Amino acid sequence: METKPEALIVEAAQNGHLASFAVLYERYYGCMVALAYSVLGDRGLAEDAAQETFATACRNLPNLKSKDKFAAWLAGICRNITKQMQRSENRFVVLNDDAPAKGERDNHGDLIRRAVWKLRAVHREPIVLRYYNGLSYEQISATLGISQQAVHGRLTRAKRKIAKYLKRNGFTGGEL
Amino acid sequence: MNSFKNNNDEKWLDDLLGKSIGSEKVEPDFEKWRQNHPQAVEMLISRANRQYSASICPISIWRTIMKSSITKLAAAAVIIIAVTFATIVLNKSVPTASAAQQILTDAIKAVSDIHSVYIKAKMRTLPQDNFAYIGLALDFVPLKMWKRIDENGLLKWRIEKPLRVVAMDGKEATLLIRQTYASRGRCPNFECYDVDWCGRLMNVENLLDSELQKAKQRPDSELCLRHENINGKDKLVLEIETLAQGDYTNDYIKNKFIFTSDNMRVYHFDAETKLLEGFEIYVHSGDKDVLVFETTDIQYNPEINDNLFTLELPKDIVWNIEPQVLPDNEKYAQMGPKETAQAFFKACAEENWDEFLKYWSMSKADERIKRYLGGLEIISLGEPFKSGRYPGWLVPYEVKLKYGEIKKHNLAVRNDNPAKRYIIDGGI
Numbered sequence: 001m002e003t004k005p006e007a008l009i010v011e012a013a014q015n016g017h018l019a020s021f022a023v024l025y026e027r028y029y030g031c032m033v034a035l036a037y038s039v040l041g042d043r044g045l046a047e048d049a050a051q052e053t054f055a056t057a058c059r060n061l062p063n064l065k066s067k068d069k070f071a072a073w074l075a076g077i078c079r080n081i082t083k084q085m086q087r088s089e090n091r092f093v094v095l096n097d098d099a100p101a102k103g104e105r106d107n108h109g110d111l112i113r114r115a116v117w118k119l120r121a122v123h124r125e126p127i128v129l130r131y132y133n134g135l136s137y138e139q140i141s142a143t144l145g146i147s148q149q150a151v152h153g154r155l156t157r158a159k160r161k162i163a164k165y166l167k168r169n170g171f172t173g174g175e176l
Numbered sequence: 177m178n179s180f181k182n183n184n185d186e187k188w189l190d191d192l193l194g195k196s197i198g199s200e201k202v203e204p205d206f207e208k209w210r211q212n213h214p215q216a217v218e219m220l221i222s223r224a225n226r227q228y229s230a231s232i233c234p235i236s237i238w239r240t241i242m243k244s245s246i247t248k249l250a251a252a253a254v255i256i257i258a259v260t261f262a263t264i265v266l267n268k269s270v271p272t273a274s275a276a277q278q279i280l281t282d283a284i285k286a287v288s289d290i291h292s293v294y295i296k297a298k299m300r301t302l303p304q305d306n307f308a309y310i311g312l313a314l315d316f317v318p319l320k321m322w323k324r325i326d327e328n329g330l331l332k333w334r335i336e337k338p339l340r341v342v343a344m345d346g347k348e349a350t351l352l353i354r355q356t357y358a359s360r361g362r363c364p365n366f367e368c369y370d371v372d373w374c375g376r377l378m379n380v381e382n383l384l385d386s387e388l389q390k391a392k393q394r395p396d397s398e399l400c401l402r403h404e405n406i407n408g409k410d411k412l413v414l415e416i417e418t419l420a421q422g423d424y425t426n427d428y429i430k431n432k433f434i435f436t437s438d439n440m441r442v443y444h445f446d447a448e449t450k451l452l453e454g455f456e457i458y459v460h461s462g463d464k465d466v467l468v469f470e471t472t473d474i475q476y477n478p479e480i481n482d483n484l485f486t487l488e489l490p491k492d493i494v495w496n497i498e499p500q501v502l503p504d505n506e507k508y509a510q511m512g513p514k515e516t517a518q519a520f521f522k523a524c525a526e527e528n529w530d531e532f533l534k535y536w537s538m539s540k541a542d543e544r545i546k547r548y549l550g551g552l553e554i555i556s557l558g559e560p561f562k563s564g565r566y567p568g569w570l571v572p573y574e575v576k577l578k579y580g581e582i583k584k585h586n587l588a589v590r591n592d593n594p595a596k597r598y599i600i601d602g603g604i
Contacts, residue, residue: 013220016220016221016222018210018217018220018221021220022206022210025204025206025209026204026206029202029204030201030202030204033202034202037199043199047202051209051212051213054209054213054216055209055213055216056216058213058216058217058219058220059216059219059220061220108192108196109195109196112192112193112196112197113196113197116193116196116197127193127197128197130193131190131193131194131196131197131198132197132198132199133198133199133201133202134194134198134201159189159193162189162193163189
C-alpha cells in the first residue's frame with residue numbers, strides 16, 4: 001500500500017474517513033499509552049487514558065488546524081486526560097521517596113522508577129516513551145512535537161539526572 | 177567498572193531502564209475501540225455523510241462556461257470543491273477544500289464596486305416585533321433594508337418594517353418602535369437589535385464567502401453550492417442548512433426567531449458578478465418547510481437620500497435605558513426570576529409605576545402600558561425555565577387584565593446588565 005503523508009491521512013479523517021482514523025489510531029496508540037503511563041504509572045489506567053484520548057480526538061478532529069502536527073495535538077489531549085484522571089483518582093505516582101511504584105519488581109527497579117518519576121515532565125516523558133514501549137526517536141519526536149535532535153538531548157540530560165539520583169542513593173552501575 | 181565515572185557509557189543505564197519501566201508491547205485494537213466509542217465514531221462518520229450531500233450539487237459546475245475572469249475564478253473554485261468532495265466520497269482520498277475556499281474568497285473580493293444596496297422583502301413576523309422574530313402561522317409583513325458606504329468609507333444603513341425601524345447614521349443606531357419607544361447605541365457590524373442577519377444579507381461584497389466560512393466553522397451546517405442556467409444566464413445557488421443553537425429541552429423559543437429555528441437559507445447569485453439576486457429562508461417544522469422570508473427586489477448602487485439614515489423622533493418619546501444601580505439595588509439583585517415576575521405584576525396590579533420601573537428598562541411608564549397592565553390580577557405564576565440560547569429565564573404566568581381578558585404567556589427576564597437585577601425583556 002502506498003504510504004501517504006500523514007497530513008493527508010489526517011485531513012481524510014477530518015472529513016469522516018474512518019479507515020484513515022484507524023491508521024492514526026494504530027500508529028499512535030502505543031505512544032499515547034506510554035505518555036499516559038509517564039504520568040499515571042499504571043498500565044491499565046494508561047490504556048484507558050489512551051482510548052479516551054482517541055475518543056476526544058475523534059470528536060474534535062475538525063478543530064485541528066495544523067494537520068502535520070497531529071501527534072503533538074493528540075499528546076496534548078492525552079496530557080489533559082491523564083491530569084484529569086490523576087485528579088479524580090487523587091493519584092500521586094512515585095513522586096517522593098516514600099511512595100513505591102506500582103508493580104515493583106525489585107529494589108533496583110524501585111529505585112530506578114523513583115528516579116524517573118522524580119524527573120520533570122519535560123525529561124520524564126521522553127524517557128518513558130523510549131523505554132516503556134521501545135519507541136523510536138522518530139515516534140518520540142512526532143509525539144512531543146520536537147526535533148529528533150532535541151529528543152536525543154532530552155534523553156541524554158534525563159539519563160544524567162537519573163544516574164546522579166542513583167549515585168546519591170548509593171547505587172552504582174557495578175551492582176548490576 | 178563504576179559507570180558513573182563515564183557518562184558516555186550509558187548502556188548499563190539503558191538496560192536498567194528497559195528492565196525497570198519496560199513493558200510488554202502495547203497492541204492497538206481499533207475494532208474494539210470503535211465498538212466501545214460508538215458516539216465518537218458516529219460523529220466522525222456523520223461528517224463524511226454531510227460532505228456527501230454537498231458533493232451532489234456542484235457536479236453541474238463542469239458545464240460552466242468561462243466567460244469572464246471572475247467566472248473563471250469562481251468556476252475554478254467550485255470545480256475544486258466538487259472534485260474535492262467527489263474524491264472523498266468516491267476514492268476515499270484526500271481533500272483540499274481550504275485551497276478551494278481561498279480561491280472562492282479571492283473571486284468574491286474582486287466584486288468591490290458596490291457602494292449601496294436596497295432590498296425589499298416580505299417576512300412572516302409581527303410589524304412591531306424584534307427584527308429576527310418569526311411566526312410560522314403569521315402573515316407576511318413588508319421589510320425594507322438600505323445600506324450605503326460613502327466615499328470616506330462611512331457605513332450607514334436602515335432597516336424597517338411597519339411599526340419598527342432602526343437607522344444607523346454612521347455613528348449610532350437609533351431604534352424606534354410604534355413611534356413611541358426608542359433606543360440608541362453603537363452598533364458595530366450590525367450587532368444590535370437582532371439585525372445581524374440583515375447586515376449579513378446587505379454585505380453583498382463578501383456574502384457568499386462569509387456564509388461559506390460560517391458554514392465551515394459550524395459543524396451542524398450543511399451547505400450545497402450548485403449551478404443553474406436560467407434563461408441562458410448562469411446562476412449560483414447556495415443552500416445552507418442550519419440547526420437552531422442551544423438547548424431545546426423546553427422548546428418554547430424554538431422557531432420564534434430566525435436563529436432559534438432549524439432552517440434552510442437559499443441565496444441566488446449571479447454567477448458572473450457574484451451579486452445576490454434573491455434570498456429565502458425556509459423553516460423546517462415537522463414535515464413541512466415554511467417560507468418565512470423572501471426578497472422581492474434587490475437594487476445595487478441606487479441613490480439613497482442621506483435623510484433616510486437619521487430618524488426624526490416624536491416628542492415625549494419613551495427611551496429604553498440600561499438598568500442603573502439603585503440605592504437599594506441589593507434588594508432587587510437578590511430576587512430570582514420568579515420573585516421578579518411576582519413583584520413586577522404586583523406593581524402593575526397596584527398601579528405603582530415607580531416600582532414598575534424598577535423592572536422595566538424604560539425612561540417612564542407610558543399611558544399605553546398603564547392602560548394595558550394597570551389593575552391586573554395575578555392568577556398564577558409557574559416555575560421559570562430556560563430555552564435555546566436565551567440568556568435569561570422565562571416565567572410562565574396567567575393574569576386577568578383590567579378589562580377582563582385572561583392573558584397566559586411567558587415573561588422573559590434577564591439580569592445580564594450592570595445592575596445585575598432582573599429586568600422584563602419580553603412576553604408582555
